Amino acid sequence: MRQALSIAVAQPRCVAHDVASNAEAHAEAVRAxxxxxxxxxxxxxxGYELDATPIAPDDERLAPIVAACAETxxxxxxxxxxPGPGIGFLAVDGTGxxxxxxxxxxxxxxxxxxxxxxxxxxxxxxxxxxxxxxxDTGIPEHAAKTAALGMDGYVAGVVHHDxxxxxxxxxxxxxAAEHGxxxxxxxxxxxxxxxxxxxxxxSAIWSATGELLAEASTAPDDLAxxxxxx
Numbered sequence: 505m506r507q508a509l510s511i512a513v514a515q516p517r518c519v520a521h522d523v524a525s526n527a528e529a530h531a532e533a534v535r536a537x538x539x540x541x542x543x544x545x546x547x548x549x550x551g552y553e554l555d556a557t558p559i560a561p562d563d564e565r566l567a568p569i570v571a572a573c574a575e576t577x578x579x580x581x582x583x584x585x586x587p588g589p590g591i592g593f594l595a596v597d598g599t600g601x602x603x604x605x606x607x608x609x610x611x612x613x614x615x616x617x618x619x620x621x622x623x624x625x626x627x628x629x630x631x632x633x634x635x636x637x638x639x640d641t642g643i644p645e646h647a648a649k650t651a652a653l654g655m656d657g658y659v660a661g662v663v664h665h666d667x668x669x670x671x672x673x674x675x676x677x678x679x680a681a682e683h684g685x686x687x688x689x690x691x692x693x694x695x696x697x698x699x700x701x702x703x704x705x706x707s708a709i710w711s712a713t714g715e716l717l718a719e720a721s722t723a724p725d726d727l728a729x730x731x732x733x734x
Contacts, residue, residue: 506630506734512537512708513690514544517724518587520551520697523565529725531572534580537727541579541628543690546638546661547591548583553697559584561601574598579628583661585639588619589618593635594662595626597678609643623649631732634685636660641689644682651683657732658685663692666722667692669704675712686712686732694724
């Protein structure tokens, strides 16, 4: 049986390469969101630092996030370099973490450093969530392949420059129009690595008709939240 699903997109402050500090910020965001699913930006645990060491699901530095998820009943989709190596989402809940997805469409320097993944859908409380990371959202074929697996929502973690804030909505509305699914995008706010000294923020959630339902500001530590009903 599908239940109401509360979902938040979070943009915690980030210190490049400081996984322990960033994990604490993620834990704070999980508690503040009070949502069943909380989505984080691309490489949110390390910053967009392509030379960061992959983070295994059993890394003890994830403990604060695991604890926060246990307290709130949350599934957190955390951006991190993962074994493979790949640019991934770690799915963290109160029991631990696992690699849920690895970015399929790499670009630039990423191509030389990482292995691409495949379209993936996870199920939460009867809802099928298609997962995407940054450039994936700009490739219509990715959404199409993910939709072919059966999805209710398209959930992404991204990092964009400050002048690219409009990209989130453009891609979300296209996905909604083509596949009839809602979209949730968590974007970095504040500085991160890889030349992203100024990032867009404005993490947001859109309906299956392309309507903007909730949007964060440009400030680090902000978030947006909404509830989808069956």
